[in-house]
Amino acid sequence: MNFNLEKSIEILERTPAVLHAMLQHISDDWVLHNEGGETWSVYDVIGHLIQGEKTDWMPRAEIILSEKTDKTFESFDRFAQFEESKGKSLPELLDEFTRLRKKNIELLRSKKISDKDLDKKGIHPAFGEVTLSQLFSTWVVHDLNHLGQISRVMAKQYKSAVGPWIAYLRVLQS
């Protein structure tokens, strides 16, 4: 499937509702535990998605679309949520994410991105030249990646409860 802006927005604008349906008012047991060690809980993942809205996707798109000579992106802080989410409840984080995503999609639509714009480039701090369409594709896949992670983290809370069925459940083996 080739990149398509409208089909990308289809996914991006659904994510807040998907997270609400999965997580709003669910028991803490499902959202506060992780997969062991330094892995993230569902709560941590929502904080990370908020950071993406604030500092990653649209800010990087704006660098690519700008007239700046140096189009190098700021590094994204994958651990900022451990400080930023402090004291906030999961429903508060879900509402914050919903609000930020809505604003970012409005901002994205206001840019009236053309096919030519999609080929414009920025500089990723780790792997160099990337295009606007690659950035937007990654935004979409990043949402889906973390939806998958959330499902997996929740599933793992029942890793021993399933008994011998573990053999059939790919999600518990990853």
Place this chain on the structure above:
Amino acid sequence: MNFNLEKSIEILERTPAVLHAMLQHISDDWVLHNEGGETWSVYDVIGHLIQGEKTDWMPRAEIILSEKTDKTFESFDRFAQFEESKGKSLPELLDEFTRLRKKNIELLRSKKISDKDLDKKGIHPAFGEVTLSQLFSTWVVHDLNHLGQISRVMAKQYKSAVGPWIAYLRVLQS
């Protein structure tokens, strides 16, 4: 986390709304393609979840709770959906799943399952004795497993569109 019936129902009763939020009226490009070879599309997965509601979870729970001497489960047909879904649209399948899941949760609640019931056993055709709590845990994990699969199958449609970011996206490497 130990098995808990109410916390299990929390997940089971959310799944139809999660699938609606993710998939209702989305472009065919996201739901009709698979991960290559004999893998399943999102459309196939929804058909599989419907089969589970019809022939797997509650029918097996009823065998365990019955007075039968032989409590061996029927084998579950993992490919029935290729015949059963024929001619149905995705919105039709989502509605069918929603209806069946609602009915099964009502049936489950009507059983007034006790802690003693949760230890009752049935015979799985492949790995022998399993308890009712293991069956219900597996129902929950099975939902989460397929939500993860759906996210992954959708994400993979943009496998080449993300360019160099593929290195950071675990979902595209599985």
